Amino acid sequence: MVDRYGSDVLSDDWRKPPRGRSTELPAEPGTVVEDVETGWVGAVVAVEKAGGVHVVHLEDRRGRLKGFPLGPGFLLDGAPVTLVPPRAAADARLDAARAATARTASGSVAAPRTRARVARASRIYVEGRHDAELVEKVWGEDLRAEGVVVEMLDGVDDLAGVVRQVQPGPGHRMGVLVDHLVPGSKETRVVDEARRVRSYADHLLVVGHPYVDVWQSVKPQRLGLDAWPVIPRGQSWKHGVCAHLGWPHDTQADLARAWRRILASVTSWTDLEPELLGRVEELIDFVTAPE
Known part of the structure; x- marks a missing residue:
């Protein structure tokens, strides 16, 4: 039907200026x-x-x-x-420019924020909690972007057994970071044994740094030292370092607090020694490389 009285003049924005609102x-x-x-x-x-x-x-x-x-x-x-x-x-242009040049703690170009990626089957394994925490602090953002999980081994004395248990293969690579991997060390013999597990060799990469403990991969200058102290053979390295720095070291809790202080001195890759940086980057490349 035709509305003889027309539409309601108040049903629209009757105050709207002829040219539109500003x-x-x-x-x-x-x-x-x-x-x-x-x-x-x-x-x-x-x-x-x-x-x-x-x-x-x-x-x-x-x-x-x-x-x-x-x-x-x-x-x-x-x-x-x-x-x-x-x-x-x-400000919008500045934010865009900053985003384009933003860097992660590892020095990589920061990727745009996206939903968390599903974890890969390929993994990186480290000896203990301190190693894992340091890798997370510097490379965590990169690893999450790539979907790489870091797992702790609680030591590498039976690394060959762990390799047999994990059974790395195509699409399921295993990268391992080992402390104190120097000629003649116990760690070198352990790693050699793990590499002899031939059935998994093509999908296994074991690398290491020369430091007695991952603490030593932090540049000593970050703690006010010219160099890390030399601890006599037979003495606990961590206890000796804490004693040299004048930090409490009688209990495991004391050592945990000492590590927190050391870890707090690390803000980016520039605070770490290149011998560790190169090895971690090598592992990331290995577990993320296309088959």
Whole structure:
């Protein structure tokens, strides 16, 4: 049926101006607007603050400049706009530039924030908790982006047995980081035995650093030392280091607190020795490489 009385005049936005409602527009240089009151048309040249008021300077086609209070009262292609300081737009560009150059603690270019990736079957194994915590602090963001899990071995005395248990294979690689992997050490003999498990050799990578403990991979300068102290053979290395630094070392809790202090001195890859950095990067490349 035809409505003889027409539509309800109050059902719409009856206060809406003929040209539409004003929208905010950042006063970016080069933006051409018209001042409603004077009809002045010009391109934004600059925005400055004078006497507590933001002023936008517009340059017309003849090169003449005129200033106007920043705010409402301008038209862009016939539509009303409210000029606002370009700070928000500039901040957005700055944020984008920062994101493009942002680095993780490991020095890698930070990837955009995404949902957590499903964990890979390939894993990295480290000797103990301190190794795992250090790897997490420096490489954690990279590992989560790649879906790589770090697991603790609680020592490597039976590394060959662990390899047989894990059974690395295609799509299920096993990378292992070992402390004190130097010629003639117990760790070297253990690693050699694990590498002789031939059926898994193609999918196993064992690397190591020369330090007695992962503590020593932190640059001593971060703790105010010129070099890590030399601890006599037969004495607990961690206890000897704590004694040298004047830290309590009678109990396991004392050693745990000492490690927290050392770990707190690490903020990025620049705080670690290259002998550890290279080995961890090698393991990450190994477990994430396409088959």
